[in-house]
Amino acid sequence: xxxxxxxxxxxxxxxxxxxERAVLAAMxxxxxxxxxxxxxxxxxxxxxxxxxxxxxxxxxLSAQGIPPDLVTLAEELRRRGELDFCLDTLADLPHYAxxxxxxxxxxxxxxxxxxxxxxxxxxxxxxxxxxxxxxxxPDALERFRATVDNxxxxxxxxxxxYLDMEQPAPPIEWIVPGWLARREIAVLASSAGSGKSxxxxxxxxxxxxxxxxxxxxxxxxxxxxxxLYFDEEQGGEEVLRLFQRLYGCKPHPQLxxxxxxxxxxxxxxxxxxxxxxxxxxxxxxxxxxTVAQVFAGMDLSKLEEVSAAxxxxxxxxxAYGCTILLLTHYRKASKDENDLMALERVFGxxxxxxxxxxxxxxxxxxxxxxxxxxVKRRGSRTQKIRVEYQENEAGEITLTAxxxxxxxxxxxxxxxxxxxxxxxxxxxxxxxxxSHAVAAGFTERTVARAMNQLCVVGRxxxxxxxxxxxxxxxxxxxxGKVANSGKVESQDEEPQW
Numbered sequence: 001x002x003x004x005x006x007x008x009x010x011x012x013x014x015x016x017x018x019x020e021r022a023v024l025a026a027m028x029x030x031x032x033x034x035x036x037x038x039x040x041x042x043x044x045x046x047x048x049x050x051x052x053x054x055x056x057x058x059x060x061l062s063a064q065g066i067p068p069d070l071v072t073l074a075e076e077l078r079r080r081g082e083l084d085f086c087l088d089t090l091a092d093l094p095h096y097a098x099x100x101x102x103x104x105x106x107x108x109x110x111x112x113x114x115x116x117x118x119x120x121x122x123x124x125x126x127x128x129x130x131x132x133x134x135x136x137x138p139d140a141l142e143r144f145r146a147t148v149d150n151x152x153x154x155x156x157x158x159x160x161x162y163l164d165m166e167q168p169a170p171p172i173e174w175i176v177p178g179w180l181a182r183r184e185i186a187v188l189a190s191s192a193g194s195g196k197s198x199x200x201x202x203x204x205x206x207x208x209x210x211x212x213x214x215x216x217x218x219x220x221x222x223x224x225x226x227x228l229y230f231d232e233e234q235g236g237e238e239v240l241r242l243f244q245r246l247y248g249c250k251p252h253p254q255l256x257x258x259x260x261x262x263x264x265x266x267x268x269x270x271x272x273x274x275x276x277x278x279x280x281x282x283x284x285x286x287x288x289x290t291v292a293q294v295f296a297g298m299d300l301s302k303l304e305e306v307s308a309a310x311x312x313x314x315x316x317x318x319a320y321g322c323t324i325l326l327l328t329h330y331r332k333a334s335k336d337e338n339d340l341m342a343l344e345r346v347f348g349x350x351x352x353x354x355x356x357x358x359x360x361x362x363x364x365x366x367x368x369x370x371x372x373x374x375v376k377r378r379g380s381r382t383q384k385i386r387v388e389y390q391e392n393e394a395g396e397i398t399l400t401a402x403x404x405x406x407x408x409x410x411x412x413x414x415x416x417x418x419x420x421x422x423x424x425x426x427x428x429x430x431x432x433x434x435s436h437a438v439a440a441g442f443t444e445r446t447v448a449r450a451m452n453q454l455c456v457v458g459r460x461x462x463x464x465x466x467x468x469x470x471x472x473x474x475x476x477x478x479x480g481k482v483a484n485s486g487k488v489e490s491q492d493e494e495p496q497w
Contacts, residue, residue, distance in 0.1 A: 018096070019109035020051045021089075025096035026103040027058045028069050028268040030275055033103055034062040040107040045114040050089040053082045067276075069269040070094070094268055172379050174220040175284065175323060176203070176213055179374070179383065180358070182223075182284075185313055186325045187291075187352055188372075190362035195370045196327055197231070198242060199362070199387055200287055202399050203325075204229050205247045207285045208255035214387050214401035225284030226254045228277060230263045232293035245397045256281060263288065265309040266297035278320050286316075291328035291352070300352075310355040328352065330361075371404060407446075414442045414450035419459060419470065427467045 023041065027034040038059045046052040057076040058068035066072055073090060077083040083090075173182040180186060180203075190196045199214070206213040210224035231239045236259040243257055256277075264270035278286060288294045298305040313324050353359055359376040368389050374382040384404035391397050417440060422428060437447045451468070454460045461471050 016047060016109060016113040017051075019106040019113070020046050020048065021093060021096045022106040023103060023110060024051060024054050024058065025093045025268065026106070027055075027062075028073065028093060028272075030272055031062065031065075031067050034058055034068050036103060037107065038062055040104070041110060045110050047113065047117065048089075050086045053077065053080070053086050054090060054093075056080075057082075067272055069272055070267070071269060175207060175223045176217055177220055178380055179213075179217065180285075180323060180325070181379070182323055183317055183321055184323055184357035184378075185310065185317060185355060186323065186358045186360065187328060187356045188325065188360040188362060189328045189330055189352075191330050191364070194362050194364040195387075195389065196362045197234075197289060198246070198389070198397065199370060199372065199399065200289070200325065200327060201229070201242055202246055204257075204285065204287060205243070205252075205255065208252050209247075214385070214399040216401050217385070223284070224254070226281050227256065227285045227287070228281060228283045229255075229257045229287045229289070230261060230274075230294070231257070231259045231289045232261070232263055233290050235259060245395055246399075248396070256283070263294055264296050265294055265312055271312050275316060275319075278316055278322060282320065283322050286322050286324045287327070288324065289327040291326050294326070306352065307355065326352075326356075373404070410442075410446055411450050411453065414446050415454055415459075417442065418447070418450055418454060422460065422468065422470045422473065424473065425469070426473060427463065427469050430466050430468060433468060 023037055027037040037055070041055065043052040043056050043059075046055055054073060054077070057073050057080065061068040061072055061076055068076075070090065070093075074083060074087075077086050077090070174180070175182060188196055188200060203213050204227045205211070206217075206219060207224055208227040210219060212218050234242075239257060239259040243255075262270070263274050265274075274286075291300070295306070295309055298309060300306060316322065317324055353376065356376070357378045358374060360372055361375050362370055362372045364370050365386075370387045370389070371384065372387060373384040377383070385401045386404050386407050388400045388402075389397060390400065414437065417437065418433070421433065421436060434444055434447050438444060442450075451460065455462070458471055460468055462468050
């Protein structure tokens, strides 16, 4: 006999029952988990009869190649005449989906608890035989020894594994260097109608085809691959129109776009559905637009519910090596929250800022540009870009990105040039200033931004429409004379920038 003392109830019964539910919930999430559960356990291992019945139904469906989700399980239990008895338990299983990442661990708990129950029963039979002096004592003793010998060891306790500080950390495997990496969860948040869907659609086309994102951002070598884009917010016609305006009417074998398919993370059936697509297509990038639809049925203000959904995303990421990008909105700020940090403005609980590896925010400046900033970036410095939209006569859209840092540096240089140019000239007509700036190598758009900023900080002023000067500079100049001798715009006409 390998053990001399038996503690049949050493494992608390509620913990054992929770483990049973966690195993059943895992089997509902995917066919692979169902197969593993059937391999690890038998119906007799479950303490509660309802759990045993659900396990038998799941095993039957798995043997038939049918995913044992809530619907199919309910149908199988109804066929067996066990649905009424198991209905409450079945409805409770989705709440255990968040704990199913350790299916093997929970299965060990169930097996050990079952073995201890059997040991306790064998010990009771042996004690009864010995008290009665029965001739059955040798047989009861043998059964007791066999049961104890088969008793599993203690449930594995999580061990602490320390990092080898001498081992060099592996480099980040980038898809778009500095912006998006392999096997990570990313979130892009912005106000409604800012253009984030258009920008991300262009990213999807870039990853699928291998061309640069927004014309200028090159993909890393050999990082193109299949893309899944699920738009749960817009109708199919709108989504189709968007992609065709970006890419033309050319289909691509690696670009898979779907609209309004009811993809959700709040039910095992919804998770199983998206997992089946990921398993089949093996995408490099999965885009879910938007969080409000994909997380439907959850209270997005509750961290535990949001984190449970992210655990499903982490499981999919780890199992299939894909990158997952979520699109969401800003939450509405109250009157005293005007200066909220961008990360805190992401709609929903803090889980949307804490769980992802990278968080982007997007802000539209005008009708043609969008600023995208990384407000969180694990493993690398944060970056920011300005995306410019251009549309031709055929309605085709072209996006062009430039580093916001480079753009800001160029604007700063332009501001310095404008101040130096206006010094001592008095009034200068805007057209003359711009033509000289362009001749000096600056773009009209950068000149306009620089003039706006200089006006805001009080370095230049416009005493008359179309005429500019340094603040406090009343001196004359040749440009000023030409400007003053020419036709001055009407006081009622605002110049076009």
